[in-house]
Amino acid sequence: xxxxxxxxxxxxxxxxxxxxxxxxxxxxxxxxxxxxxxxxxxxxxxxxxxxxxxxxxxxxxxxxxxxxxxxxxxxxxxxxxxxxxxxxxxxxxxxxxxxxxxxxxxxxxxxxxxxxxxxxxxxxxxxxxxxxxxxxxxxxxxxxxxxxxxxxxxxxxxxxxxxxxxxxxxxxxxxxxxxxxxxxxxxxxxxxxxxxxxxxxxxxxxxxxxxxxxxxxxxxxxxxxxxxxxxxxxxxxxxxxxxxxxxxxxxxxxxxxxxxxxxxxxxxxxxxxxxxxxx
DNA sequence: ACCCAGGGCTGTT
DNA sequence: AACAGCCATGGG
Numbered sequence: 001x002x003x004x005x006x007x008x009x010x011x012x013x014x015x016x017x018x019x020x021x022x023x024x025x026x027x028x029x030x031x032x033x034x035x036x037x038x039x040x041x042x043x044x045x046x047x048x049x050x051x052x053x054x055x056x057x058x059x060x061x062x063x064x065x066x067x068x069x070x071x072x073x074x075x076x077x078x079x080x081x082x083x084x085x086x087x088x089x090x091x092x093x094x095x096x097x098x099x100x101x102x103x104x105x106x107x108x109x110x111x112x113x114x115x116x117x118x119x120x121x122x123x124x125x126x127x128x129x130x131x132x133x134x135x136x137x138x139x140x141x142x143x144x145x146x147x148x149x150x151x152x153x154x155x156x157x158x159x160x161x162x163x164x165x166x167x168x169x170x171x172x173x174x175x176x177x178x179x180x181x182x183x184x185x186x187x188x189x190x191x192x193x194x195x196x197x198x199x200x201x202x203x204x205x206x207x208x209x210x211x212x213x214x215x216x217x218x219x220x221x222x223x224x225x226x227x228x229x230x231x232x233x234x235x236x237x238x239x240x241x242x243x244x245x246x247x248x249x250x251x252x253x254x255x256x257x258x259x260x261x262x263x264x265x266x267x268x269x270x271x272x273x274x275x276x277x278x279x
Numbered sequence: 280a281c282c283c284a285g286g287g288c289t290g291t292t
Numbered sequence: 293a294a295c296a297g298c299c300a301t302g303g304g
Contacts, residue, residue, distance in 0.1 A: 117286085118286040119285095119287085120284055120285080120301075120302080121304090122284085123302080123303060125285080127302080170300085170301060171300085172301050173298090173301090174286095174287095212286090212288085214286060215286090215287095216287085235286080236283085236285075236286090237284095237285070
């Protein structure tokens with residue numbers, strides 16, 4: 001079905017923004033993107049003039065993808081909160097990253113993805129996740145543009161894998177973290193959906209109890225898995241930005257409750273040569 | 280060969 | 293509480 005999207009919406013930037021790992025431009029078809037989320041998949045084709053072709057019917061678009069892409073929220077308005085005079089670096093980052101949105105991704109998929117992410121670069125994270133999906137997920141799409149795409153494994157399927165099987169997905173020392181998280185979610189000891197009700201502080205507290213989850217991964221889960229847009233994950237790139245561009249501190253109070261969106265602009269910009277630019 | 284990556288755990292002060 | 297080692301693996 002065809003959709004017109006007037007607000008910020010740049011599929012290539014979202015795909016490269018580091019918040020999602022199963023969202024890719026088709027190599028054989030520029031302008032068409034393959035998006036996998038849990039057990040769902042869609043192709044989105046840029047038609048130009050703010051128009052997009054989704055490879056699903058209206059029912060699935062309204063029931064899932066509209067929310068997934070967070071289309072009810074205006075990211076142009078959020079960008080509008082940035083003062084060019086007060087913070088030219090963030091302003092430049094937001095102009096560079098214009099079109100990025102924070103996807104409403106699944107807490108389970110995000111938890112495992114960001115546990116895997118530690119001390120890996122983004123291509124390596126993607127490769128590990130695809131191996132996991134191929135090993136324990138179900139085939140959901142087969143298409144000449146993308147080959148075979150498998151669903152993200154359920155907690156039960158992942159918990160059933162041996163450490164050796166997990167390890168063969170290039171998880172390295174993270175294999176035991178993934179296994180423990182999968183076992184705890186599968187057993188019900190950890191109920192991610194019930195954590196929706198928690199305050200940001202309580203949510204952080206619960207996440208930090210998980211083996212292999214520290215402050216950074218927890219913040220990624222809070223931002224990308226629970227869509228709480230004020231969470232501000234600090235990885236090596238963001239720390240570099242804070243040290244070199246904000247020696248006197250970043251204005252977290254001023255950008256609440258959207259610090260997480262600002263973080264995405266800074267992350268995307270810094271990884272694409274923004275660190276070399278003058279403040 | 281080398282350094283780095285969307286860090287966190289563990290043992291030592 | 294702070295702090296250093298250490299951890300597996302692949303990308304550039």
